Amino acid sequence: MFKNKWKLLIIGAALLLVGGIGFGLTFNNDNVDRGEAYHREWQLADGDISLVKLMGDQDMRVNVTESTTGKSYVTMNGHLSQEAINRLDKSVKANQDNLTIDIENKQEWFSFLEFQIYGEQTVTIHVAKGAKLGELATNLSSSDLSAHDVTAKMISLKAGSGKIEASNLTADTTVVTNSSGNIDLKNVTSDLEVTNGSGDNEIQGVNGDKLSVASNSGDIEVKSVTAKTTTLTNGSGSIDGEQVSGAVKVDNNSGDIDLSGLNDAASVNSGSGEVDLDFSDLKKDVTVDADSGDVNIEIPTSFAGFLDLRSNSGDIKSPNIKTSSKTVVKVRTGSGNIKIEQ
Structure with a gap:
């Protein structure tokens, strides 16, 4: 039995050696066009x-x-x-x-x-x-794309497989689509729609009416967003946001959600993962529905609305608030703790 293992190891090492030699010969100058x-x-x-x-x-x-x-x-x-x-x-x-x-x-x-x-x-x-x-x-179809300093009425960037990198885009509408590969966008003054099949998505500096980012598999990270509505949808991967101004809608099937600098209405749906929300201002309703995972929300000291918190399995901690407004923070968890800090 041990002899057979040694034979397999020797054969495997020989194949790796032959493959390495072939790779080296293949990539000499004579074989590269x-x-x-x-x-x-x-x-x-x-x-x-x-x-x-x-x-x-x-x-x-x-x-x-x-x-x-x-x-x-x-x-x-x-x-x-x-x-x-x-x-x-x-x-x-x-x-x-x-x-x-x-x-x-x-x-x-x-x-x-x-x-x-x-x-x-x-x-x-x-x-x-x-x-x-x-x-x-x-x-x-299959390559990297880099676009910079573009001003147009419409910008449509599409790649089949490869990285899309763009900065300083100004348009009425910008659409970025990738089947498989990372997307990296900076300084976009436009309504922005991003769709990615598989790959990480990093978006920094957006000013427009609408921001929409959807990914089947890969992390989503947004920073310095000023939009009337921001929609972030992910199948598998984390969703992170810093300084996200405007109404926010988030739907994540599997992965953590961490958003800060929120100042408007928020609707969050989480399948599996921790949810962390930090509000700089809170005068609109907030709804969080988490199947599995803790929910932690930081609310401003000026908040004077209702806290509607329920967990099927988990602890609930919240401050005592003197209610004087109709704003509601509603949290439901299937399995996980709920913590509200002011």
């Missing part, structure tokens, strides 16, 4: 730009800046296969009020043990003074 360097520039029509759409499966960095020539145009550079560059030149039509760029790798075959590493493609949208960008849209 780094593409051809290119630089392209496309002039746009005078006046407002209706749409710039970017598609493909390569990492992409997007910036919007004011043109210094008095004309609107788009520049793009990086490394791609010669086939992709040729197709790019044929497909992009300049001197229009819209531009669609598709750099998806459509080669049918690739050499065995040859890897394509083209790096990041850089796209800069130069908008003439006085002109406006209607929509910036991306649809990347």
